[in-house]
Amino acid sequence: MILQLKNIFKWVQQGGQRVFLLKDINLEVAEGEFISIMGPSGSGKSTLLNVIGMLDDFNEGEYNFLNESVHTLKEKHRANLYKQYIGFVFQAYHLIDELTVYENLEMPLLYKKHSGSERKAMVADMLDRFNIVGKKDLFPAQLSGGQQQLVGVARALIAKPKLILADEPTGNLNSKQGQEIMALFKELNKEGVTIIQVTHSEKNAEYGKRIIHLLDGRQLKHAG
Amino acid sequence: MLKNYFKIAWRNLLKNKGYTVINISGLAVGVCCFLLITLYVKSEFSYDRFHSKRDRIYRVWQHENYGPKEDFVNTITPVSMVKVLKNSVPEISEGTRVYRFNSLVKRNNNEFNEAVRAVDPSFFQIFDFELLEGNPSAPLVGANSIVLSASAAKKYFGLENPIGQTLELKFDEKLKFLEVTGIMADPPQESSIQFDLLVSLENEADFFGERARRSWFNVVVESYLMLMPDQSVGQLEAKFPEVIKQYLGDNFEEDTFFLHLQPLTEIHLDTSLPAGLEPISNPMYSYVLASIGFLILLLACINFITLAVGRSFSRAVEVGVRKALGAFRKQLIYQFWGEALFITFLSVVFGIFLAYLFLGTFNDLTGKLLRLDFDAGFWAVTFGLIIFIALIAGVYPSVILSKFNPIEVLVRNKIKGSSMGLLGKGLVVAQFVASLVMIVSTLIIGMQIDFLVGKDLGYQKDAIVVVPTNMSGDEADTFAALYVAELQKQPQVIDACASIFSFVENAWFGVGFTDSKDVYREFVFNSVDARFLKTHNIQLVAGRDFQQGNISDAENGVLVNQTFVKRFALENPIGTKIDKFGVTILGVVKDFNFQSLNHRIEPLLLGINPAPIFSNAENVESQYISQPRVSVRLEATRMTSNIAKLKDTWEKLNPSQVFEYTFLDESLASQYKNEQRSRTIVKIASLLSVFIACMGLFGLATLTVARRKAEIGIRKVMGASIWDIVTMVSNDFLKLVLVATLVAFPIAWWAMHQWLQDFAYHIGISWWIFALAGIMALCIALITVSYQAIKAAIANPVKSLRTE
Ligand SMILES: Nc1ncnc2c1ncn2[C@@H]1O[C@H](COP(=O)(O)OP(=O)(O)OP(=O)(O)O)[C@@H](O)[C@H]1O
Numbered sequence A: 001m002i003l004q005l006k007n008i009f010k011w012v013q014q015g016g017q018r019v020f021l022l023k024d025i026n027l028e029v030a031e032g033e034f035i036s037i038m039g040p041s042g043s044g045k046s047t048l049l050n051v052i053g054m055l056d057d058f059n060e061g062e063y064n065f066l067n068e069s070v071h072t073l074k075e076k077h078r079a080n081l082y083k084q085y086i087g088f089v090f091q092a093y094h095l096i097d098e099l100t101v102y103e104n105l106e107m108p109l110l111y112k113k114h115s116g117s118e119r120k121a122m123v124a125d126m127l128d129r130f131n132i133v134g135k136k137d138l139f140p141a142q143l144s145g146g147q148q149q150l151v152g153v154a155r156a157l158i159a160k161p162k163l164i165l166a167d168e169p170t171g172n173l174n175s176k177q178g179q180e181i182m183a184l185f186k187e188l189n190k191e192g193v194t195i196i197q198v199t200h201s202e203k204n205a206e207y208g209k210r211i212i213h214l215l216d217g218r219q220l221k222h223a224g
Numbered sequence B: 001m002l003k004n005y006f007k008i009a010w011r012n013l014l015k016n017k018g019y020t021v022i023n024i025s026g027l028a029v030g031v032c033c034f035l036l037i038t039l040y041v042k043s044e045f046s047y048d049r050f051h052s053k054r055d056r057i058y059r060v061w062q063h064e065n066y067g068p069k070e071d072f073v074n075t076i077t078p079v080s081m082v083k084v085l086k087n088s089v090p091e092i093s094e095g096t097r098v099y100r101f102n103s104l105v106k107r108n109n110n111e112f113n114e115a116v117r118a119v120d121p122s123f124f125q126i127f128d129f130e131l132l133e134g135n136p137s138a139p140l141v142g143a144n145s146i147v148l149s150a151s152a153a154k155k156y157f158g159l160e161n162p163i164g165q166t167l168e169l170k171f172d173e174k175l176k177f178l179e180v181t182g183i184m185a186d187p188p189q190e191s192s193i194q195f196d197l198l199v200s201l202e203n204e205a206d207f208f209g210e211r212a213r214r215s216w217f218n219v220v221v222e223s224y225l226m227l228m229p230d231q232s233v234g235q236l237e238a239k240f241p242e243v244i245k246q247y248l249g250d251n252f253e254e255d256t257f258f259l260h261l262q263p264l265t266e267i268h269l270d271t272s273l274p275a276g277l278e279p280i281s282n283p284m285y286s287y288v289l290a291s292i293g294f295l296i297l298l299l300a301c302i303n304f305i306t307l308a309v310g311r312s313f314s315r316a317v318e319v320g321v322r323k324a325l326g327a328f329r330k331q332l333i334y335q336f337w338g339e340a341l342f343i344t345f346l347s348v349v350f351g352i353f354l355a356y357l358f359l360g361t362f363n364d365l366t367g368k369l370l371r372l373d374f375d376a377g378f379w380a381v382t383f384g385l386i387i388f389i390a391l392i393a394g395v396y397p398s399v400i401l402s403k404f405n406p407i408e409v410l411v412r413n414k415i416k417g418s419s420m421g422l423l424g425k426g427l428v429v430a431q432f433v434a435s436l437v438m439i440v441s442t443l444i445i446g447m448q449i450d451f452l453v454g455k456d457l458g459y460q461k462d463a464i465v466v467v468p469t470n471m472s473g474d475e476a477d478t479f480a481a482l483y484v485a486e487l488q489k490q491p492q493v494i495d496a497c498a499s500i501f502s503f504v505e506n507a508w509f510g511v512g513f514t515d516s517k518d519v520y521r522e523f524v525f526n527s528v529d530a531r532f533l534k535t536h537n538i539q540l541v542a543g544r545d546f547q548q549g550n551i552s553d554a555e556n557g558v559l560v561n562q563t564f565v566k567r568f569a570l571e572n573p574i575g576t577k578i579d580k581f582g583v584t585i586l587g588v589v590k591d592f593n594f595q596s597l598n599h600r601i602e603p604l605l606l607g608i609n610p611a612p613i614f615s616n617a618e619n620v621e622s623q624y625i626s627q628p629r630v631s632v633r634l635e636a637t638r639m640t641s642n643i644a645k646l647k648d649t650w651e652k653l654n655p656s657q658v659f660e661y662t663f664l665d666e667s668l669a670s671q672y673k674n675e676q677r678s679r680t681i682v683k684i685a686s687l688l689s690v691f692i693a694c695m696g697l698f699g700l701a702t703l704t705v706a707r708r709k710a711e712i713g714i715r716k717v718m719g720a721s722i723w724d725i726v727t728m729v730s731n732d733f734l735k736l737v738l739v740a741t742l743v744a745f746p747i748a749w750w751a752m753h754q755w756l757q758d759f760a761y762h763i764g765i766s767w768w769i770f771a772l773a774g775i776m777a778l779c780i781a782l783i784t785v786s787y788q789a790i791k792a793a794i795a796n797p798v799k800s801l802r803t804e
């Protein structure tokens, strides 16, 4: 089992009132799973994903990640944990405009103590694998949305994470581009990478082996 | 529309409080410096302009040339010159002399040593000094009257009415009782003629000896002439040789003696002529100060530009919408320029307030008495300043801002132009260049002054007190000798001596003579006593010191310094008789710096008896009044009580006269007053420019970080540590500072090299000063930038990555 959420609550204080963003979430994710999170806008999908990715805190409950209890870990330790095991893919790609494709891919490695030649090999690997060798010297602005997201996925994968978190990875893409990304996810999943994605599209959700439905921060029990 | 603009401008100011504070305070500091410096420069350039007949008033200066090394220029002139010129040149309508002499002035028990001015009656017709009481056409009534300045009147008479009362003057062993016949307002600071007490020159014999009154080779007074209206100075000067020839008769030599006229209003800033009775100033000071003021203002404007351009992206959407809704580019330019004008206006108001607040400090700094008058001139300057700043600082940003393309901004969500374009970078570099040059200058000027004050001068200056006798003639010599003898008996006195000039006087007698080969030569002379060397710990390198009580030593024995021996090529100096003066060299002293370190050591001759030197020299100059001065070396402990004992002894011997004294070391340090002043000014200027540059940098860092928030978020999510982010953000800025150091150092080196050339003795410019300044600038920049960088680095990346 890669991670386990037990009775997770998250709220914010608004005008003296508690507004719940997540209510009593319970979730177990085994290694090699492919999970889709669905729900209407504002239901807390991104919030949940950020909590899983340790980018955001929660107020109550337990979170265990690879047998470490995240809720008791110190900030720094937690950061090391997600740096080592988690890769992120964003809806808006979030590539750095001033860096080329090659440099964008290389960036996460710079923060992880890899030698220069190692980095070169890893980036080359990824370029190869995603068929974007020809684009390596282009800037994000010179790529289509699908190509940008391809780079985004490649960047998430380059440090060989165990878990990929993708928040509406196809949200800005047309359906054909979206299909390609989904196919890619499926392939990765086959290779053993655990994937959790947020999506609005039923079709894309079907790529997952399990679907979790959220409504107003609460998990709908009947599915999954 | 205007209301809408104003609303947006106001909300923008409030919304970006930090940005507003940086802009307004930076500009206000700039405005404050600029205003104060304008006051200074205006004062310097308005000397003597208050006289209504200023265009017709000239001061006479003379040029004597008797050969290559005998070229004399003087603004002090002979006693009889005004009268001679006026009588023989009809174009001269009036003339007056101004003579300055020292006198004891006494009323009841109030006695002061004062510099009194004696003038001709026409003084009051030529000049427009304001008369408060007395006869307007002739405030001085005869030879026995005196006119006081308002502050002198207050000093001697307090609240009493001084008119008709009597003051007692004692000078040249003469005692005079003068009746107060007029009160004048204190002369303005911007006057080349200053006075507290004015007496009449009607009775010349009271002031000048027989020879001085006739000779044209004895210079004593300033001569002012008022010409008839519309005269050409050139034509007039051409007439003078004929007049001189007539007057000098047999003494006249063709092409040796020239008279010229200097316009009254040019006196104060003309350093090509020597100063007369009042100090003049170098216009260089005004220029340097004006440049500094302008520079600081410019630095503040640069902040305005870089910040406005830097944050332009935050207004891009507004621009896009306005354009999409039909605004023309011109209208947008006006809008943004209006905002700049508004900020400028606030800054100038605040700057005026600051100037008002710091006027006193500035006056202390410049030694002036400036006032901030809210007159027409002031408002003109203020108005000009607002327009200038709004133009410099407002135009470029409004052009940039108005350039955004609405489709790019609104549809493609793309905003071009980074917060640090080439221009922005260039401006930041320029700011740091200015700051670095000033930091280096501050360091070097400081070191040079420490060097000057601390240098071994070849004599001991610590624990020495100099007491001027303020007397003249035989009486003074007798008293000085008696006082020294009394002091020698006291245990706290290590040594004491009397001499005409002490080390407090920065120039001793300059003596000129023609040697046996008919060459004009010069040396410096001082009349001392047998204890002079011992009191000051001056080393002998050959021969012997004066012997106490040795009659021939006192008559015609002299000591010379090493430079004298070298300059006059004396092979066996000891025992050599200098024929021209009839004196014999007893000993050679090691060279010591008897003048400030702006000067090299010149040949020096010390003698007890000045008569053989004075009577055989062709030319004797002195800048200070000749009178015996007593130098006392005291035990360094318990200085206050030691001084009290000096005073007691003085009062026992001379109860009627005030005891004055100076500490030699303090007085020597004050020789470098100008340098100290430069140091303070440059120090303040560098603090201000560093402050302004840092505020700009801080603003830019804030903007950069805001712009790169998303990127920083991504990097963090990708695993960048706080340290990675901080170095990434700071690096860009530090590179700019490094570039600035490369540009600044040659400039600073050149400027300081020039400045140091004014000193005969100066420090070298060592590399570590530059290293220190560079490190200082880097650290300051790093601290400024890293605040924002760290803040960005520890922020939660989720917030910045949330896509709306
Ligand atoms: N820091 C916060 N403070 C207050 N409310 C918040 C905060 N973060 C999220 N919310 C609210 O929590 C709810 C869930 O937000 P979340 O972004 O998780 O929704 P979502 O399911 O991802 O929606 P979408 O499909 O539109 O992306 C929303 O109503 C949002 O406004």
Ligand SMILES: [Mg+2]
Residues within 6 Å of the ligand: A045, A046, A047, A167
């Ligand atoms: Mg979402």
